[in-house]
Amino acid sequence: MNVSNRKIIRRLSIASFKAAKIRNIITVAAIALTTILFTVLFTVGMSIKHGFEQSNFRQVGGYSHGGFKYLTKDQFEELKDDPLIKEYGKRIFCGMPEKEPFHKSHVEVSYCDENTAKWMFLEPIEGRLPKEGTGEAATDLRVLSLLGVEPVIGNKFTMTFLVDGEETTETFTLCGYWDYDDITVANHVLLPESRTQEIFEKLGTQGEDGMTSFRNLNVMFKNASNIEENMNTILERHGYQSEGLDQGDNYIRTGVNWGYMSAQFEDSLDISTVLALAAVMLLIIFTGYLIIYNIFQISVSNDVRFYGLLKTIGTTGRQIKRIISMQAFLLSALGIPIGLVLGYGVGVLMTGIVVSRLDGIELTYSVSPVIFLGASLFSLVTVWLSCRKPRKMAAKISPVEAVRYTENSVKRMPKRRRSLSESEIPQKGASILRMAMANLGRNKSKTVITVISMSFAVVILNITFILANGFDMDKYLNRVVADFIIAQAPYFQASTFDKTGILPEEVVSQIEALDGVKGGRTYQKTFDAQEFVSEEWVRKQNGKYGSAEQVDGYVEMLEKVGDMRADRVQLYGMEDFVLDKLPVIEGDLSKLKEGGNYVAAVYSDDDYGNLHEDSHWAKLGDKITIRYVKEYEYFNPETGEIYGEDEDLSESNKPYRTRAKIYEDKAYEVAALVTVPGKISYRYYGADEFVMGADTFKRDSGTSDILYYAFDCEDDKVAQVEQWMQDFAGGDDSMYDYESRKSEEEEFYGFRNMFVMVGSGAALIVGMVGILNFLNAILTGIMARKREFAGLQSVGMTGKQLNQMLITEGMVFAGSSVVITLILTLVMGPLASDVLEGMFWFFSYHLTVTPILVVAPVFLAIGAVIPLFSYHYVAKRSVVERLREAE
Amino acid sequence: MAILSTKDLKKVYGSGENEVHALAGVNFQVEKGEFVAIVGTSGSGKSTLLHMLGGLDRPTSGGVTVDGKEIFTLKDEALTIFRRRKIGFVFQNYNLVPVLNVYENILLPVQLDGGSPDQTYIKDIINTLGLSSKLGNLPNNLSGGQQQRVAIARALASKPAIILADEPTGNLDSKTSQDVLSLLKVTGQKFSQTIVMITHNEAIAQMADRVIRIEDGKITG
Structure with missing residues (x-):
């Protein structure tokens, strides 16, 4: 095909694009809504993945890809410039305090360069990292509070710690501090490299333990795949190995950050998550398809004459396809950015709701480009899929049709109508209802798709309602055996495996002394x-x-x-x-x-x-x-x-x-x-x-x-005891934590609300899509029949009758969606009940159609109001004007 | 040498008892530069004939040769391209593209073909048809006669082998009809075009060099 004809094709598509304002507004809205759905999905998904990784990194104590451990100065210099390494950081371990007040804590004294400190989350909220050649040190608030030192920059603090078995006492000037993170196991005190060397010299440290005074090389590669392989490649290149000391003296110990490993593990293995995601994606594509396809389908069938005419003049099918594709692309270029912006906002809200229900995942908001690229891509795919058939339809339009038909009308009439004998001619003639039904039959696919699209939202709403209604608090609370249970905080954390914390007897006796408490x-x-x-x-x-x-x-x-x-x-x-x-x-x-x-x-x-x-x-x-x-x-x-x-x-x-x-x-x-x-x-x-x-x-x-200590409480004392427990063990800084019947109830409602929010959010957006689809179907139906209506009126149909006919059409649309939803719910309900009861052990299935019945009048009202208003717009001009109007 | 010829052209609609022979074996030839009118009453098959001549519809049997090419041997896409290069159409209801202005409408077939328009030639057509002051207008703002002149300009723009005009004056009053027809004839001569016009109006047909009559799908004279 010639390149030079692209210009006129572009001109044609832009010109006809401009002529279809209402269609464009509706399509842009539809594409934006579809994009919103995708963006929300991507935002929540990516944020959870990111949060999951972040929690892992905090547990590991850093997010560098890996590290080469305990290197000599020469080894460090040799390895650090390997081309595989994108960025590196240096750390020198110096010592650990063991005596009071640190006997229960894990504190490491070391030098970390800027990269390492950043990768280990050691970033001062106040002050900065220590400067070389000074007596400065930076540490976290917990170390300071254990030392009894006020967190004020410039304060001096003194610590005694073991360096390779030798005890030393050092005084530092505080130059920066950060928050202590209770997920990370270790606390850190950071010194300048010069200070560590002074300490090593003073004590004559040789690094007998194989750690102290040696260098750790923490590295970042280009990306997180094949970390272990990359590390081994680097070692091989320089003649080292990481197999073990017994394999030779050239042994270098390596560590791979399992935060990345487990994230990848999750990605690659959790098939049910992948399937669930794929199902949601398909659902969104389908939702988008229903409306975008419908819009284009209607638009093309209303423009049959236009395309036929182009064909007569010599526009090829391929050129017509290009005209439509270009319009779809233009509409996407408008709709997708709107959807991305709105979707990201909604996504951030949803992430908050979902993450608060998930154990051990940090609340972070991903700003990964994957969100925006992915959502745009999927929206484009949806638009492309939706346009395929209408494109083909337009390309196949026969030129003769365009010449012959002056009116957009039915493609196929019943082959033959039995001619009526005089006595058979119905007395009533054409009834309004019959005309309305016949009108809906003109473009069957439009009618069917609009009805499905509207039903879709109600089905989602109803499922949400069934879910929320089915979560059975009695069943849920059945597993709660005592009014209260108190233990060391880690006991309650799903993500922690070390649950051996000991609850002191003093705590128990304090509780036993409370009024109305009985426990064990x-x-x-x-x-x-x-x-x-x-x-x-x-x-x-x-x-x-x-x-x-x-x-x-x-x-x-x-x-x-x-x-x-x-x-x-x-x-x-x-x-x-x-x-x-x-x-x-x-x-x-x-x-x-x-x-x-x-x-x-x-x-x-x-x-x-x-x-x-x-x-x-x-x-x-x-x-x-x-x-x-x-x-x-x-x-x-x-x-x-x-x-x-x-x-x-x-x-x-x-x-x-x-x-x-x-x-x-x-x-x-x-x-x-x-x-x-x-x-x-x-x-x-x-x-x-x-x-x-x-x-x-x-x-x-x-x-x-x-x-743990578990106890029941007399009914009238519950509130009082709950308050006491809240004060004693409810705070974030408490070593203890507790669960109560009340906190369980809150957890239950929180869980249920998550489903209600997510479900009704989805129903709302899908519902907007459905109504938009309906609006488009009605509007285009009326616009295309302007002349026809004028004709009907000229032979004596009153405006009132015409309105009645249009309202009937709208009501049939709305009514059919309600009926279809009811049937779907009644048929699918029993099937869903097994699946849901299998998924949530505290679920009791109750069939309900309340949401459908609530939505039904709303739908019927919309079904009546939209046609009325649309016609009102058309009826502004006189019958004669409309009859004369050239196409 | 004949620029357009048909060979035993037949078109049958429906089947069995509903079978309608819209064309029942039509044979005729048009020489280059001729202005031929095809006359027939409503239902005589003249529109069907025009669709066949223009390659808009395919015959049940028989063939049409335009400029030496047997057009129905071409596939749909190729036929469309052949049509936009070799055949110019003028319709009763003008069939202008409503969203393009007059100038763009005239250039459309040439540009669809990817060619660059012969500016002097196009200008000549526009002047001859008296459209130079209307180039920026959209078709809806023009009178019927003006629209039909645009359609004629469009038909001429790609320097086709033949121009097919289907009741070109059907929507116009008699004064405007005369004007348009004269213009059609004059431009046809000036740009040495072959014109085949379909009409039911004997008076209009008389303006042609030759009149072919058609009835019940057959040439009668």
């Missing part, structure tokens, strides 16, 4: 207790979590006692109050309360209360032995040699096994089989579990570490 402690023991189980059982239990080789390795490491293996076991010591909350499967718990040598075996069940029959090996009446280990020893499984306590087995590569050296075996009888409700369990799966009475537990285990 649960003591914990998760290590240094063993059970004796068959290899087969160990394999079965661990086979779910690892490969066959891993399980073999695990079994091998366990001490063999007779034909059994000694495996770790988790024990609960529960006071009567808590014991009473346990659902008993078999046997009874009274023997546990009396304090004899009895235990209950803990079985598990799922959210729906279905017992996992094989989740524990112990049966009622079994005699079992628990071994309490005081000390272990390491030995060589091949030679039997027992290793000394000082030997570092992880470095020497010698084979080793562990076994109990000093221990006590206690025999118990299984008096009951129980489940421990999630809210009062360890809240993670670790090992087989047994429950004991509190006294037996304390006597045998020798520990009295409290896991």
